[in-house]
Structures are given as C-alpha cells and as structure tokens.
Amino acid sequence: MRIVSLLPAATEIVCALGARDQLVGVSHECDYPPGVETLAVLTRARVAPVGSSRDIDRAVRDIVRDALAVYDVDTAELGRVAPDVVVTQDLCDVCAVSIGDVRSALSSLALRDVQIVSLSPTRLADIWSDIARVADGTGRAEAGRAVIARLQARVDAIARRASAIASRPRVLAIEWIDPVMIGGMWMPELIALAAGQCLQTEPGQHAPTLSRDDLAKLDPDVILVKPCGFTLERTQGELAALRAALPWQSWRAVAEQRVYLADGNAYFNRPGPRIVESLEILAGCLHPGEFSDFLHVHRGSVMGLNPDLSLRPLA
16 A cells, blocks of 8 residues: 655554554655654645744735645645655645645546545644545554554653642643734643643634733633744744734733743644654643653653743753
C-alpha cells in the first residue's frame, strides 16, 4: 500500500501505526518523525511563512477574501507517487490543503481507485477517532486500537495526578499573537485534564479573535503562548508584539511570572499522537511543583517569560 499524508498530524499518525515505510509523499509542513522530510513533497503554500504574525494573518485573509486556495497540490508529483490512500482533512482550509483540492487533483490524474481518508477533529475524542480512521484506511486496525489505548492510558494517568490538586488556575491559551486568537477546539479539554479552568473558549469552539479591550476584561492566572505553526524560536521574535497586544502591565499572571511560551508547531496544534506530550507540557506550566518531571522532559519546548520579556528555563 502506498500512502500519502497531506497534513503533519496525519503523518505522525501513520508513523505511529507502524506504516512509515509505506509513506510515499507528505505535505510541505510535515517534519516529524525525523526522516519524513526526505519524502516527496506534494503541497506548497501561497503565503510564504516569513514576516510577522500580523503580516501572515493579513496575507492569508487577502487570499481567502479573493476566494483563492491557501495551498496548492503538486498534481504532477502526486501522479508520480501514485498513492493508494491519501490522508487529508476537511476541517480548516487555512491550516492545510482542502479536501476539494485533493479530489480535483486526483480526478485530473484519472486516479479513481484512490481511497481518501479525511480527518476533522475538534475535540479530544475526535483525535482518537481519527487515529482509528487512518488505521482502518491503511489496513492497520489492530495497531490503531493499540496506539489509542496507550495514548488514552497516558492521558488518564495525568488526569488522575491532576485530580489530587486543589487549585484550579484560570488559563488563557494564546494561539496567535497579532491579532490575538484564543485556543479552542481540544484546548479547553486539555486544560481541564491538567487541573485548570479555561478562559474564553469551550470544547470544540474555533479560535476567537479578541481585541485588547476584550483581553483587559480577563484576569488569567496562567498564560500559555503557543502560536499555531510557530516554533519556540520563532515565537521569541514576536515578544514585543505580544506585549503590545496584551494588557501586559495590568495582568497579575505577568507580575507573578506565570506566562509561558511553548512550541506551537510541534505541540498543541497538531491533533495527533503528540497531543499527550502537549498535555504534559500544559500540566507542568499549570502546576510546576506537582509536574516538575514533565517540565524536565520537555525543557527544550517550553520556557517562562518574565515581565521584561526575558526568558527563563523551567527545568
């Protein structure tokens, strides 16, 4: 079986199922596990991933306003790798190539016997269902059940530890810096599992955009900054914009040094197996005393942000 994955989370799922050797093509954003970047790249973005978060947001909005696709499928390369299965998504045309464009590309190549496995996760349970869907579509149903069981067992273990903690800090998860967008979808569930209270969003809700006035009405105990698609290093280049966009001086979380930066490219925004590592990072930020082990394990992927915008390691 020849498998193509057109989004990073799906690539991680395919590899977790033990089907890495059957992958013949990936998206331009697929970068994990190591080695997948050597496969044929089948998509490209019309927006170059350079400039500030404000520049990227403006460019994407311009493309969407003109009714253009944010991503293109390399039809010729897709025909060359000749997949049996294509894993894609129909959740967000801004996040990855659309399922409509995938179907059009396959149709133009007269590839009619290709199975399309489409993912559309908005809740934590949907991530488990998507793993099962990819497993079924690639003939690895038993492996899928085993992967899901292992991931759920790890989540349950974290939730049990968190349930013994009395405090429930109010958490604001920032998914984009300029404009400020608040993490929704599965983030409220992760926050609850880590013994926190999610501010502003409900499970399954798409990320809302908040003005500075709206943000000033909030009083978070913990702020987690994990912009979608941004590595930790990339986010560090946006710290001045972050301070300008937030009521920085008035928030107690800032004064108490409870603002954290996390790798939003590898974690939190990828609905795949590493969503459990995302929960570990979150638990460490909310309750560093009780989850210091997680902060140590993930010390390269999360840092504390001081009021003067200097960074500090957490372990």
